[in-house]
Amino acid sequence: MVVKELQVQNKLGFHARVASRITRSVSAFQSSVNVQKDGRRFDLKSVTGVMMVNAKHGDIVTVEIDGPDEETAAQALEVLFAEKFGET
Amino acid sequence: MNGTIAVGGMALADVHIIAEQHMDVARRHVEQTQAEQVRLDAAVRLCGEELSGLIRQLQEEGDSDHADILDFQLLLLEDDSYIGRISCMIQEEQVNCEYAVSQCSQAYREELAALDNPYLNERTADIADIEKRLLRVLSRRGTAPIRPGPKIAAALDLTPSQVVELGRQGLQGIVLEQGGLSSHCVILARSMNIPCIIGVAGLLGQVQDGQRLLLDAQRGQVTVEPSPEQVQAFERYQAAYRAEQAELEQFRHTATATADGKAMRVYANITSEQEVPELLRQGGEGVGLLRTELLYMEQDAPPGEEVQYAAYSAIVTRLAGRPLIVRSLDVGGDKHIPYLNIPQEDNPFLGYRAIRYCLDHPEVFHPQLAAVLRAAALGPVQLMLPMIATISEVELTRESIAQVRAELKERGAETGPISLGMMVETPAAAVMAHQFAGAVDFFSIGTNDLTQYLFAADRNNARVAALNSYFQPALLHMVDRVCQCAHRHGIEVDICGQAGEMDELIPLWVGMGVDNLSVSIPSIPRVRRTISRCPAARCRRLADRALQCFSDQEVLDCVREEVRQWS
Numbered sequence: 189m190v191v192k193e194l195q196v197q198n199k200l201g202f203h204a205r206v207a208s209r210i211t212r213s214v215s216a217f218q219s220s221v222n223v224q225k226d227g228r229r230f231d232l233k234s235v236t237g238v239m240m241v242n243a244k245h246g247d248i249v250t251v252e253i254d255g256p257d258e259e260t261a262a263q264a265l266e267v268l269f270a271e272k273f274g275e276t
Numbered sequence: 277m278n279g280t281i282a283v284g285g286m287a288l289a290d291v292h293i294i295a296e297q298h299m300d301v302a303r304r305h306v307e308q309t310q311a312e313q314v315r316l317d318a319a320v321r322l323c324g325e326e327l328s329g330l331i332r333q334l335q336e337e338g339d340s341d342h343a344d345i346l347d348f349q350l351l352l353l354e355d356d357s358y359i360g361r362i363s364c365m366i367q368e369e370q371v372n373c374e375y376a377v378s379q380c381s382q383a384y385r386e387e388l389a390a391l392d393n394p395y396l397n398e399r400t401a402d403i404a405d406i407e408k409r410l411l412r413v414l415s416r417r418g419t420a421p422i423r424p425g426p427k428i429a430a431a432l433d434l435t436p437s438q439v440v441e442l443g444r445q446g447l448q449g450i451v452l453e454q455g456g457l458s459s460h461c462v463i464l465a466r467s468m469n470i471p472c473i474i475g476v477a478g479l480l481g482q483v484q485d486g487q488r489l490l491l492d493a494q495r496g497q498v499t500v501e502p503s504p505e506q507v508q509a510f511e512r513y514q515a516a517y518r519a520e521q522a523e524l525e526q527f528r529h530t531a532t533a534t535a536d537g538k539a540m541r542v543y544a545n546i547t548s549e550q551e552v553p554e555l556l557r558q559g560g561e562g563v564g565l566l567r568t569e570l571l572y573m574e575q576d577a578p579p580g581e582e583v584q585y586a587a588y589s590a591i592v593t594r595l596a597g598r599p600l601i602v603r604s605l606d607v608g609g610d611k612h613i614p615y616l617n618i619p620q621e622d623n624p625f626l627g628y629r630a631i632r633y634c635l636d637h638p639e640v641f642h643p644q645l646a647a648v649l650r651a652a653a654l655g656p657v658q659l660m661l662p663m664i665a666t667i668s669e670v671e672l673t674r675e676s677i678a679q680v681r682a683e684l685k686e687r688g689a690e691t692g693p694i695s696l697g698m699m700v701e702t703p704a705a706a707v708m709a710h711q712f713a714g715a716v717d718f719f720s721i722g723t724n725d726l727t728q729y730l731f732a733a734d735r736n737n738a739r740v741a742a743l744n745s746y747f748q749p750a751l752l753h754m755v756d757r758v759c760q761c762a763h764r765h766g767i768e769v770d771i772c773g774q775a776g777e778m779d780e781l782i783p784l785w786v787g788m789g790v791d792n793l794s795v796s797i798p799s800i801p802r803v804r805r806t807i808s809r810c811p812a813a814r815c816r817r818l819a820d821r822a823l824q825c826f827s828d829q830e831v832l833d834c835v836r837e838e839v840r841q842w843s
Contacts, residue, residue: 203399204344204348204395207351239388240397
């Protein structure tokens with residue numbers, strides 16, 4: 189399992205369009221992708237899961253990626269966060 | 277039930293519910309949960325195909341914003357924690373599809389609404405949308421056909437086309453669970469003079485199709501199956517309304533003049549071309565304020581020159597020689613337009629708005645100026661600038677107009693002459709009216725904003741809103757001063773705010789020599805009647821007395837006493 193701490197850098201945080209992008213992106217991988225937050229677990233392969241994380245600008249989220257392609261999935265996620273999900 | 281009055285009046289008729297909520301989502305026990313699961317799968321597949329088709333279409337049209345929204349809904353359909361939850365409920369509780377869809381959607385909406393994040397709170401609308409889509413497919417029937425006969429329409433919200441369709445079929449009133457005061461639906465209802473109440477929480481849960489409904493859009497109340505006393509009260513209202521309308525009939529199509537023969541004009545405030553026929557029916561002598569924000573509002577990008585030209589030229593043509601005063605874009609304050617990217621401000625009413633924004637954004641402002649200049653070729657058009665505080669703002673606008681006119685000339689586009697006026701709504705403009713009167717061609721006093729800026733009291737803040745009385749001597753001094761400065765320079769003064777149509781203030785405006793009052797469409801004949809009762813010379817003396825008063829109450833008493841002597 190790979191654990192990554194990623195910072196939410198876009199202004200609006202995890203809103204609907206971002207949720208769509210994250211879900212579309214991680215669903216391409218076999219590995220499970222979950223966020224641990226305040227003792228709860230959210231599935232990033234589910235758009236509702238991403239929304240319920242309710243991450244805002246500047247928040248650090250802890251992502252756990254587990255499965256055969258966990259390394260590539262983790263890299264893809266890092267890029268996605270670094271590019272601010274294509275927003276500002 | 278209570279709500280916000282969008283169009284005043286009263287109506288009594290059977291209610292016709294226009295809503296997808298019409299669909300049966302009652303809980304039913306099912307033995308064969310497998311069959312329900314098959315129905316759900318089929319509905320999900322069908323909705324997915326519908327959505328994918330729509331998304332492709334939007335992407336081809338280059339509308340990526342709406343495509344993104346639908347893509348989010350498409351993901352919801354693929355989402356295990358939404359659709360999966362519905363499946364689970366069907367299996368575990370042995371219930372029908374419709375019930376599970378509506379229960380799970382509701383639960384999910386509540387979870388989203390509870391988050392402390394407005395962006396996510398708003399997504400409850402997407403859940404509602406996808407829920408409706410699923411239920412519609414499951415029920416395999418469209419909206420119920422509209423019954424003939426008089427009716428009050430009840431709905432979550434209505435689309436403009438629904439209002440138009442209903443209007444042809446005996447529509448007496450509209451009551452909405454949601455709706456906004458500046459929505460297209462409400463503007464249409466206003467133009468058709470159909471009483472309308474919006475924002476009635478829990479409406480659709482409390483009325484059933486075919487029940488008798490009393491809509492009191494004088495007090496903002498909705499009553500299901502009204503008592504005989506309430507029906508009598510309605511009938512009294514209706515009789516009084518008809519008598520009033522009959523009496524006002526003679527004031528619809530006469531020239532406006534005071535009791536001693538001084539000519540004035542009654543204009544109307546409008547937001548769209550659709551209101552012009554009703555304006556003409558009520559005898560409006562022109563448009564004293566065309567709010568152009570609506571052209572910008574329900575959009576994803578500013579409307580171009582052609583779209584605006586089409587809108588303005590249609591109004592000019594329909595007005596057939598009556599003047600049209602176009603107010604340039606008054607964005608900001610309480611009117612937020614997302615794509616203009618005006619940052620959130622602590623104090624939007626004192627912020628980056630109206631002319632301040634427009635002068636910095638020629639790419640938004642110039643197409644509007646071009647459209648106004650071209651429309652002026654078809655009839656009398658005046659341009660009015662909102663929120664002017666300094667002379668330089670007027671001068672910069674004149675330069676912009678000259679530049680746009682030169683560009684149009686180069687293009688060979690036909691333009692007409694326009695007079696350039698300004699709203700007097702900042703205290704700075706009122707104080708310096710003697711200089712502004714030499715810089716513009718007319719004044720229009722925006723009493724709503726001028727009052728709240730003068731008293732430094734937010735009109736949306738209930739604790740201080742009472743300070744904003746139009747009867748306050750401080751405001752009257754400002755208006756009087758503006759009128760005197762205008763007349764010294766030979767320019768006209770209009771009032772286009774709420775205060776312009778109040779019966780007990782009109783004698784003061786007549787006395788101060790206001791030239792034109794721009795009012796809401798249904799008030800036109802009443803305002804003309806009130807003016808006809810005012811002797812201008814006596815009103816001047818009344819205004820002088822009012823200016824010496826110490827309080828708003830004293831002013832009101834003073835006006836009432838004077839008016840009593842006339843009758």
